[in-house]
Amino acid sequence: DWQSIIKFFIMFPLYTVATLIGKPYRTNISNSISLSLYSWNELSDSLDYNYEASIGVYADYCYSIELNLDSLPPIQKISVFVNGYECKISNYYAGKIEFQEPRIFLDSFGFAQIDFIFEMQNFDEINCSTIYFPVLVVDSINNLSVQRMVKTIYEKSPRYLFGNQQRSQDKRSLGNSQIHDLDGQIETLGKIVTCYEENFRYFKTNAVSRLEQIESIKSYEKVKNITLKSIQYIVQHPEQLQKSLGLTGVRIEKSNYFPYKALITESKNNYDIYENRVIVGFLLSVYKESLALYEKIEKQLVQFDFPSTPSVEGYTSSAVVILDIGKSRLRKAQLTLQRLFGQLEKLYNIYSRMLSVSTIVVSYIPKPTSIFKEIKPYRTIYNLMIEWFMYGSYNFERENILLPLLRSHKIYEMYALIQLLDFISQENYVLESSMHYRYSNLGDKAYVQDVSAIPNTFNFTNKLSKKHITLYYEPAIQGRSHIGENDITLYRNNSVSLKATRTARPYRPDYIMKIQNENEKIYFILDAKFSQKSRVLVSYFPELAYKYLFSISPIDNESHVKGLIVLNGKGAVDSESDDEISNFYDNELDDYQISPTAKIFTLTERTEKSKELHFNLFRSLFEKYI
Secondary structure (H helix, E strand, O other), rough: OOOOOEEEEOOOOOOOOOEEEEOOOOOOOOOOEEEEEEEEHHOOOOOEEEEEEOOOOOOOOOEEEEEEEOOOOEEEEEEEOOOOOOOEEEEEEOOOOEEEOOOOOOOOOOOEEEEEEEEEEEOOOOEEEEOOEEEEEEHHHHHHHEEEOOOOOOHHHHHHOOOOEOOOOOOOOOOOOOOOOOHHHHHHHHHHHHHHHHOHHHHHOOOOEEEEEEEEEHHHHHOOOOOOHHHHHHOOOOHHHOOOOOOEEEEEEOOOEEEEEEEEEEEEEEEHHHHHHHHHHHHHHHHHHHHHHHHHHHHHHHHHHOOOOOOOEEEEEHHHHHHHHHHHHHHHHHHHHHHHHHHHHHHHHHHHHHOOOOOOOOOOOOOHHHHHHOOOOHHHHHHHHHHHHHOOOOOHHHOOOOHHOOOHHHHHHHHHHHHHHHHHHHOOOOOEEEEOOOOOOHHHHOOOOOOOOOOEEEEEEEEOOOOEEEEOOOOOOOOHHHOOOHOOOOOOOOEEEEOOEEEOOOEEOOOOEEOOOOEEEEEEEEEEEEEHHHOOOOHHHHHHHHHHHEEEHOOOOOEEEEEEEEEEEEEEOOOOOOOEEEEEEOOOOOOOOOEEEEEEEEEEOOOOOOHHHHHHHHHHHHOOOO
């Protein structure tokens, strides 16, 4: 059956009921599914949200909404948002809402959420939302493009989004270590296993020990030399004497006696020294760490377990497409870990029996003794200890970033961010610093979908040209009352929106690129839309141009806005044509370039060899300035 009508029961004190009516394009087939709505303060901001796996909406369906408003006070305005993007209402009558673009999930990928804002005649507001539910998309080359985008985020996010640092396991304040991925940590475990296997023969025959004198009671035949203690033992233990048939021995009256047993002092190798205790203890610690990592992966996989979503031929659950990338990677790591900690357990048992040392816990880099410095097998293992503890325990940042991305258009936004950062680095700029700046004058809802753990301000320097580039992610361009925040020398110059309403809210472009030298600051404003170019032109560009070209001004004479660039993440359906840059001014004169510029940059991953093309296209936009 076609899934097309979704009934929303609003589970807050007003008990209002809404029905979302959807149809496949140019058909009248329909069905119904129920889903709950919650007030905003009832929804958790954590990643462990409860999506409704049995319900899916179709990206290319046309939807309208019917509301039962009997239990609500008189309403003067209703606003509807999908993943934070407002759906413009074309008609509202008797509780029924129709949209200018009825395919309200067309640009959604992964999960979708609908927000409602009811504004009463007394200007009170009631805000409510659905939980997240899957978006089913038409099978196409664009889905492959999104998968490649996610892989790009996987590969590059540690470098740019997590500060390239993670906490060292060493408890002695040795500082932070360069971040590694899960595969790197498992590779280090493999090196530890191989090292202990290769050095087993050495430790069995040549392990360092200290020579100790051990006293023991043994047969007199094994006495090699007589000491004072040996004589004292014989005198004190006459019961050990036995008659000798010969003429030698201890003469007592008329008989000769030999001791049956005697006190013997022998030299023996004692392997229970500090370095050997560390060698064995490190094996035990690594074994326990590998078990803990295995359990962490198991818990992580729970977040990627996505029950089957009803669908029809020709559609794919877009959430599953993305989650499977992380899931398959974790499963592979888990299988390798399972093999490794089996080997580690076996090695620990062998080494602990062979060296017979006291058990210690090695939880940080041990002190570098002369044995660890001078004897090669000890030095090799010691270097692996440094690598292991300075490495840091894996914190799954790379996997965790998937869930908030799947809530909205964040996948494409994050992909475009990494592409911009990669381009700047490619142009001989060094990332000097990155930070997360929290802007003022933003509503509570502004941060609900924000991946606030990652930096949003990236500062680059070109050592040769002395130019600086700052890339801002989701900045706030404020009005006069909050001017100059985060060193953005732009401000919103009016309070009139394109809908002829007045508001003082900051503008929130996806990115701002600021190119700075001693004399001026040049700004490009960029916005990312996971949409086709034709839709960007008609549905998005007019409002973006009004906001970012007409309604933004510099605060000083050194600052200049050079242009607006809209990145769009979908190509034409099933088209494999190359990505390109289009001019919004399609009637621009050949010999006169309009300023500021207005461009649409189709930036996708529809082909596997797009990286060089993307750099060349970025260079054509910015080469003059950077």
